[in-house]
Amino acid sequence: MSDTDKGVAVRARGLVKHYGTTRALDGVDLEIPTGQVLGLLGPNGAGKTTTVRILTTLLLPDSGEAEVAGHDVLTDPDGVRRSIGLSGQYAAVDENLTGFENLYLVARLYGQRKPQARKRSRELLARFRLDEAADRPAKGYSGGMRRRLDLAGALVAEPSVVVLDEPTTGLDPRGRIEMWEVIEQLVATGATVLLTTQYLEEADRLADSVVVIDRGKVIARGTPDELKNQIGGERLELVVAAAEEVPLAVRVLAEVGSGEPAADERSRRVEVLVDTGTKALVEALRRLDALDVVVQDAALHRPTLDDVFLSLTGHGTTEEVPS
Amino acid sequence: MTALAKVFSDSGVITWRNVMNVRRNPEWLLGATVFPIMFVLMFAYVFGGAIGGPGGDSVEYREFLIAGIFAQTVAFNSSYTVIGFANDLQKGIIDRFRSLPMSRFAVILGRTTADQVLSVVVLVVMSTCGLLIGWRIRGSALDAVLGYLMILLFAFALSWVGAYIGLITPSVEVANSAGLIWMFPLTFVSSAFVPQESLPGVLGTIADWNPFTAAVNATRDLFGNASPAGWPLPSGWPAENAALYAILSSVAIIAIFAPLATARYRRVASK
Incomplete structure (x- = not known):
């Protein structure tokens, strides 16, 4: 990374991705300054998950370029993988393993040695209030506990960039608030976070800046306050x-x-x-x-971000866009 | 760590994870053993008298049958590879693995290896069952071990085919049948249950060249189990070089499907 880029942890330019004839991403640009939280906001099918998959090396863009923590996603995907933690839309937890074993597995795959992997797993379980359930199979965990375990898995290697793809979708209100608290703690440690969400309240609470996408295009960007000011007082x-x-x-x-x-x-x-x-x-x-x-x-x-969304897209956040 | 050491270390971790999965679900083992035991009993006692031939001794047939049943059982275990991958894809676990700085190849090697651990357990149960119905190892202990290794190698090769199938099937439901369908022609058009010379025309030729036939014949030979008296003996290069042909075809299957499965894994998307 050149000196002028020092302050930018994630940068994407002109990302385009087609699925068949559907243009899932149509030239998405975004930038996250180091240590900040970017909320990527949009309805189902807007292209949030596609963007995340490209930035986490799970998917190749048809065109465009992206850099994460100084590594190019196209030419240095392993460098990207070493620097990121991904917590997906569906908690990728092995339900037959215990909470501890799930984290230990991930730690070992990040290349940690056994004692270090054990220690790190226990630390994270305590931090995410899973220490009591640590040695029970994850099968018996609540939805909120699974999400926390999945997020803990993303943090095993203390990544400089954390990607959270709809971390609270499907959680009950209590689970959602618990998850928000956990994410706020994470932000306090100085990590750069890319957060996708359909919930405007979530972006409002957690994000320093917001990028709104709809049908594969960025339709607005700014701080939550700036966006609200766009539609008046x-x-x-x-x-x-x-x-x-x-x-x-x-x-x-x-x-x-x-x-x-x-x-x-x-x-x-x-x-x-x-x-x-x-x-x-x-x-x-x-x-x-x-x-x-x-x-x-x-x-x-x-005005809430819901009002913003409605005035920007002419449709609400819950409208299904055919994918 | 060198790249190769990382492949083996990652494969070890993935193998551990997959074996833990089976240990937490002992009912899977129940399924994997009860099914083949039923096969043994059905073939030994239901079909045995008829297949054994006129005046054929059912005891001799049982001795002939066991190597075939063993090989069939571990071959069928490749369907666990198929279902395992389909499950991991559906649950987003493959996405998690793909976002980690780990060896791509290790995810598949760890799975195919773990499935052979399962096969060993199943073989122990099956061997006990065989001994109970009168099967004996007639050759040396070393040959017997080589016999077991022969069918495990072949099952390992099929597991790579299973990995590829698991990664291309669109859902767990499809994986359930896709993992099994091809097993039936593979294991039945062979010398596992009947003399391969008894198969008509084209089927006979397919059975002669079926690598599964070679694996069964080689194992049967290493166990020192003969065909029932009066059965026509197979001839031709694959029959005369059964062990060599079985090893070569196992290696060829791995050489084809390991790169295919790995390439597929790199691009696959979770459902």
Whole structure:
């Protein structure tokens, strides 16, 4: 790697991949500065997993180039493999082996000697709160435990780049939060992470920057905040006590807001986009109070990444794209 | 570590993993032994009287049968190689291996080796069963060991074919049958159960040149087990050089399928 590239752990340029006549990737570029978390976001079939498979040497691109931890994925795949840890979409755990044996197996295959492999496996089991279940076959593990074991497997050789392909897909809310905590600890140790996810909340919580892909193309990139700012400011939402006061509230919100208010008589809810944040909220409440309008509920919402996604693609994150 | 040492070290680790898998699922061993024991009993006692020929001695037939059954049993074990790979593909374990800085070849060598460990266990059970129905080793102990090694070598070769099949089948369900179908013509159009001279026309020629026939004949010979009296003796180069032909064809099968399976492994994608 040349000196100017020092700060970049993963770089991909113009990745293209076809499956038959389907263009799964259509010129994807991405870059991850060392020590940062990049969230690769997109619906099913957008090309997330294809990108991951190319960056982890499991798949050759039709064209384009990629470098991971200074190693070219095309000319030095073994160098890439020595520097990365991959935790896949489906926990690649051998369920007939115990948790300890699973990690020991991976450690040995990374070339660690027996005593070192044993020590490292025990360390990771403790760190991922699997030490109690360490010597039971993984068959009996919960979904969350399997994912943690799979992630531990990816970290055996202390890789400088960790690739997490949909680490929480299919987990229950508790398993998801546990997984997030584990990933946050990992990030704190300074690893560079490529995280793919369908969950915007996940990217929002874990990622320093986000690349949104849809149908094999990058459609947006930036920090989660930048993306949210792309679709404007916050949304001010009020619920008034009486239905007949809704028109009054609409008039007030039209004055303080930056757009056309939307109202729903039945739920007595009025909302409007605002540029000035809490100032607008306070101003709206002051004016309504002066008009003797009783406000039951008031809230200021920052746009979620879901809103961003919807405005970028014209379809939600859950829509299936034929693969 | 040199590249070659890494191949052997990785293969050892993979073999360990696969053997542990069998140990944690002893019911697999049950399947692998009960099936062949049924075969022994069916051929020895159901077909034995008829195949043994008019006035043929069923005891003589049983002695003839055992080498064939042993060879068939370990040959069928290659279907475990097929299913093993299909399973690992489905569960994403192959992806994990492929993302590791390990030898590609070792993943397959570790599997085919582990399957021979399974074959040894099965042969011990089968031999006990054979002894119980009157089979005896008539030759020297050394020859007997060579006989066992002969069928293990052949089974090892078939295991590489199994690896290739396992890596090209689209699902575990397909692997289940794809691993077995070709076993039937391979092991039945041979000298395993009947005198190969009794097979008609083309089938006879196929049986004569079937490497499986050679492996069975060589093993039978090393065990010192004769054909029942009055059976036509096989002739031709493969029959007269059974051991040599069996070894050569085993080596040829490995030489063809090891590179094929390894090349396939490099490109294969998990389901």
